[in-house]
Amino acid sequence: MSRLRLQHARWFPCLALILAVSSCADSPELLQNNDPARYALAQDVLWASPSGFDLTMDIYTPRSDANALPVLVMFHGGGWLINDKSIMDQASAYLATHGRYVVCNVDYRLLADRDNTVTLNQIVEDVFGAVLWVKDHIGDYGGDPSRIAVTGDSAGGHLSAMIVNLGNRLSSEPFSETSLGFRPSYLPAGKTPEQVAEANGIEVQAAILSYGAFDIVQGARDGFEGLANPFWLVSGSLARGMFGDSFNVADHPEMYRAVSPIHNIPAASERKLPPQLLTVGTEDPVVTPASVKRYLEKLHAAGHPADYWEYPGRSHAFLDSGSNALLGTSFEADAPEALDVMLGFLDEVFYTTPPSQLD
Numbered sequence: 001m002s003r004l005r006l007q008h009a010r011w012f013p014c015l016a017l018i019l020a021v022s023s024c025a026d027s028p029e030l031l032q033n034n035d036p037a038r039y040a041l042a043q044d045v046l047w048a049s050p051s052g053f054d055l056t057m058d059i060y061t062p063r064s065d066a067n068a069l070p071v072l073v074m075f076h077g078g079g080w081l082i083n084d085k086s087i088m089d090q091a092s093a094y095l096a097t098h099g100r101y102v103v104c105n106v107d108y109r110l111l112a113d114r115d116n117t118v119t120l121n122q123i124v125e126d127v128f129g130a131v132l133w134v135k136d137h138i139g140d141y142g143g144d145p146s147r148i149a150v151t152g153d154s155a156g157g158h159l160s161a162m163i164v165n166l167g168n169r170l171s172s173e174p175f176s177e178t179s180l181g182f183r184p185s186y187l188p189a190g191k192t193p194e195q196v197a198e199a200n201g202i203e204v205q206a207a208i209l210s211y212g213a214f215d216i217v218q219g220a221r222d223g224f225e226g227l228a229n230p231f232w233l234v235s236g237s238l239a240r241g242m243f244g245d246s247f248n249v250a251d252h253p254e255m256y257r258a259v260s261p262i263h264n265i266p267a268a269s270e271r272k273l274p275p276q277l278l279t280v281g282t283e284d285p286v287v288t289p290a291s292v293k294r295y296l297e298k299l300h301a302a303g304h305p306a307d308y309w310e311y312p313g314r315s316h317a318f319l320d321s322g323s324n325a326l327l328g329t330s331f332e333a334d335a336p337e338a339l340d341v342m343l344g345f346l347d348e349v350f351y352t353t354p355p356s357q358l359d
Contacts, residue, residue: 033336038063039096042141047133048126050185053109055126058085060096060103061142068144070205070350072101073134075127077154077317080111080120080242081235090321090331091339099343100351102143106130108159111242112235120216120242120259121175121182127159128167129185131202136188147350149206149274151342153319154287157212161261161295164273167202169258170194177247180258204274206349208342210319211280211287214262214295216242220249262295268303276306277345279338281314309341 040063044056062069072095076088085105092105108126109118135145152160170193171181183193188201196202213219223229225241225248232239241247242256249256257263266273276299280292289310299306311318314334315327323330 033097033332034090034093035097036093039093041096047106047137048129048186050109050122050126050129051114053114055107055109055130055185056085057104057106057130058089058092059138059141060092060105062096062100062102064100064142066100068139069100069102069142070147070149070346071104071134071138071143071145072099072346073104073106073131073148073150073204075106075108075130075150075152075156075159077152077156077320078110079229079231080123080155081231081237082110082112087320091319091335094336094339095343098339099346101149101346102138102141104130104134104138110235112232112237116235116237116240117244119175119244121255122185124159124162124166124259125175125182126185127163128170128182128202129187131163131167131204132184132188132196133186135201146205148204149208149346149349150204151208151210152212153210154317155213157209157287158214158216158261160207161209161212161214162259163202163204164207164276165261165264165266166258167204168197168200168271169264170197170202175255175258177252177255180254206274206346207276208345209276209278209295210338211284211292211316212261212278212295213287214260214291216260217249217253217256217263220256225249262298265298265302265304273299273304275345275349276304277309277342278306279309279311279341281311281316281318283313284316286316307345311338314338 040061042059045059046054046056048055074088076083076085085107088105092103095103108123111118138145150160150163169181171179172193173179226239247255278292278296280289296306296308315329317327318329318334318338321331
């Protein structure tokens, strides 16, 4: 059974907006902007089973004469508590219909999984593992493992930023207050996390971060781990700490900083980050344009290339499948324009930028 397909959870104001359910996926409108004749689809491809928990992805391969296409790895939103990859079905199909990219729509563990025992660092380890799996196997699906972009919205934007900023912070030691590295849920055969990090194994060539949550420290202080965040209840779980009840942001701030992209932007003189596009709706009450601009400014201050696009008149979750009456969003009305902007950015990176500038 798939997880609840509800809109994204946040700990910010206007939480009443997020209690609306997306419209039925069987709606005839979902056939628009999707031409299955233009791509092959491999569904529910098993890519890892951390602690026996099966994780899958859907892989869309455009029918193309090219030997190998660039790859876009996508992570859904949902406040790390709800949703699964199906919430990105329409976006994935649109990108495969209109773009020249193999699209991998990825599932990862949620905090509410395993009887509400999954921790945020484990979710990060899942998305790190997904990138490594793609690099090892995407050639079987017509993709080029040397040309990979990551993207995600809301919680997925956070996870994509973690890949970009912290994909080199890998460790064989379990994540703890004294060991703030990550062990990917999938590792190449015969490789340790440290060997993967030394070889820059999780490095990607571009990222698109849509209305992402970049400061987990502030999120915890604002009540994510308490009853102020109703999606614990919506997910069928009791509110608790992101790292378990033994930890909190006041007493263990470094654990929360370790999963906050905004606190882990390297200077370009130390490590160059790939080109990035940050997007947000002008009317988003959940992840505000001001919060995204703060992250953009920090990227620029550190010397990294990053573009910014505001979607006029749009709220949160404009990329999701279906529609949300309270948020005033629907895929057919809102997503195509944003997805075209994303494709334009990717085309500039992968089809017009000299290879020397991508190193």
